[in-house]
Amino acid sequence: MTERYDVVIIGGGPAGAGASYELADAGAKVLVIEKAKYPRPKLCAGCISKRSVDLFPAFNIKNSIKGGILGFKGQEFVEKVSDECAVIVDRKSLIIF
Numbered sequence: 284m285t286e287r288y289d290v291v292i293i294g295g296g297p298a299g300a301g302a303s304y305e306l307a308d309a310g311a312k313v314l315v316i317e318k319a320k321y322p323r324p325k326l327c328a329g330c331i332s333k334r335s336v337d338l339f340p341a342f343n344i345k346n347s348i349k350g351g352i353l354g355f356k357g358q359e360f361v362e363k364v365s366d367e368c369a370v371i372v373d374r375k376s377l378i379i380f
Contacts, residue, residue, distance in 0.1 A: 286314075290312075290314070291316065332369050333368055348370075350365060
């Protein structure tokens with residue numbers, strides 16, 4: 284028997300998990316395809332904006348941040364600070380099925 288889905292989402296990170304949750308909640312049959320065994324530890328994969336927290340059912344919030352220093356391969360570092368914080372969540376809390 285062939286399975287049929289209304290939506291196939293490639294990638295189960297914060298965006299894919301959020302989209303799949305909303306679609307499934309609305310009644311769609313959803314398939315999420317992730318390239319690695321899920322959940323996998325991944326650097327920065329659990330950083331989401333504070334505004335996004337209300338879009339997900341329940342996060343296991345580990346920490347919050349208001350800024351950081353960014354740099355890439357010898358280029359000048361850039362410091363970014365914001366009044367609105369982002370939250371760091373346990374990637375396992377993105378599992379919705």
